[in-house]
Amino acid sequence: MITRNEPPEWIDSLIDALAPQEFAEEIKGDLNELFLKDYSEQGVRRARRKYVIRGLGFLVKRFFWKKSQHNNLLMICSYFKMARRSLMAYKVNTVINVLGLVIGISAALVIFTVIHFEKSFDSFHSQANRTYRMVRVSGKNMDEFRTGISYPVPAALKAEIASLRNVVVMEYFGGGNVDVMNDTGNAVKMFREESGIGLTEQSFFDIFDFNSTGFRWLAGNPQKALSEPGSVVLTKTVAKKYFGDEPALGRIVRFQKEFLCTVTGVIEDLPPNTDLPFTVLVSYSTVHKKGGREMNDWYSVSDNNHTYVVLEPGMTQLQMEKQIAAVHAAHTPKELHESRHYLLQPLKELHNDARFGTYSRRTISNETILALSLIGVFLLLAASINYINLATAQSTMRAKEIGVRKVMGSNRKNIVAQFLTETFVIVLAAGIIALMVMEALLFNLQSLLNMKWTGYHFRDPFVLGCLLLIIVSVTFFSGLYPSLVVSRFNPVTALKNKFSTGRFAIFSLRKVLVVFQFTITQVLVVGTFIVVSQMRFFSDRDMGFNKEAIITARIPSNDISKMNVLANQLRSQPFVSDVSFSFTLPSGVNRNRDYMDISKPDQTSQENVVVFEFSAIDTSYLDLYEIPLNRYLLSGPL
């Protein structure tokens, strides 16, 4: 840093800005005198430092503020009064200015709210920083990213790694069948849930405590609700759906038409910003019995079987990954643990990493978040620049007013303050309207944004803080330049009303701003066109199968005789031309991600084994969807 032989200027401007006018001169004079003395005795560095300390010393003295506060308050009141009058006098301009800002601010607010929501996923658990999801990376090039963990792994890790504080296994089904049973063991109500159903262990609630999200236990024992096989914990909403207002605790439900479970707990609904959106939590041991066959099979993997771990404090991800690899290596043959790696993924990255996916089926990459924030900022910039241009263009109309003000003794500072106040009033009005527009947008765009509207956002301190920041920065960014321009008016020419915008050389900055603003707008417009064409590509692209006039529905049972009856009845309808049963749809929606290794029958090594995702179909499937095959052999009915 270059040290100049002068006192630091910013202290002077600070005193100018804050001190009562009658004191500023003597204060600065005394400071200067002391500075010169220090300078000759102690050198420039210390003199400058002392200047700052002495100058700041005035800020804590009462007399420094006493009179000035009174004066400034009076001035500020008058600024607001004048702002109101001139805004009312130019109503059309005011409306145009406010509207331009409303569009920019509300769009930016929506974007920032969405980003805030996406960033908040699962950040609230007390141990979130030490919680990791186990992931499976395999393949020759380490390019297969999956989350399924072999069944025996979690238990082995828990038993063999001491620095693992906690482990939880879960299996998320998403959709599933739940039947409400009566006392005599008959199903009285049957439900098909589309999401939220899964298996997990008691430790789930230790690891994911949903701290400060309003999560709590409404019934049941939080310490051992899921410890026993045949237990199920329901969220409040689901419990109400199944049992109405009757107490749910102790009631029996049948899970997946097979497992009878007792309701051992009712919890508050989980917040919308979690990637663990459970509504029905069945104890893991209900389905996967201790000592079951799968519990000893280190080779096969269900991609539904997921594991989360919490490390002891001080343990790093890398150290733990090494320990996990050691345990894995001890239990499996070389070829397996060399091609399959269990790694850890921090919980806070879950939502940003599309390679592995989440239960909520939404991830947002950090790049997308960055791009979104940039768009938000640029929209604000465009709105501000728009305001600057409008305000400077309109300022010539105010020339006479400025002239009179200057003649009456206003200095530049007063006029700048006056125009900044006007800008502030406009931005404030725009901000308040934008808050309402944002609320309406977030409510109406729920499905587009995939964000459930859970309450008014204008109560959210984040939104309010954001708005405050926007209002302050937009006021200064868009108000400063026009106010500097108008305060520069020469009172004589202003009063003669001899103005033409061409006369201001400084107005060339306006041209720069216009170009900048148009560039932003063009980029956004072109971006929109690209998105539209992409969306058209998504919807019009030939998928390789026929999707016209085909209705798909889930059937509750896979009993073949029942399915045949259903198929025959459907075929007898005049409007049905064909029926096909399959495990998954050709579009890949709701695919159940079953994989199988395929190799030559006589092959013994793991080389050249290809992993296929498979799906069961029937004989009419290919005809119905009009999927052409090169060569195939279909055998047997269904």
Add this chain to the structure above:
Amino acid sequence: MGLRIYLGELEELVLLLVALLNKDAYGVSIADALKREAERELSISAIHAVLHRLEEKGFVKSRMGGASAERGGRRKRIFSITTYGRNALEELRDTRLHIWGLIAKLSSS
């Protein structure tokens, strides 16, 4: 004088110095005098605060004057003691002398 005088210790000291410096009393000169005569080092802002208080109470009055190059062309605020201020100082001194006199009598007897 029937009026009670509220004058703090530091205020009294500064007021005395204003009287001493006569026509050359302003922020920096008072700070120097305070160091020289009373061996007390105060920040310049504290001295301004005291002077401001004294002026509010009516012990001193001020006028602007005396710009110089070493002040960056800025004027000083020159303080001078008012009659009220002088009376107050004298009364304080008399009260103290009176009490000291009493103390001397007591200790000698």
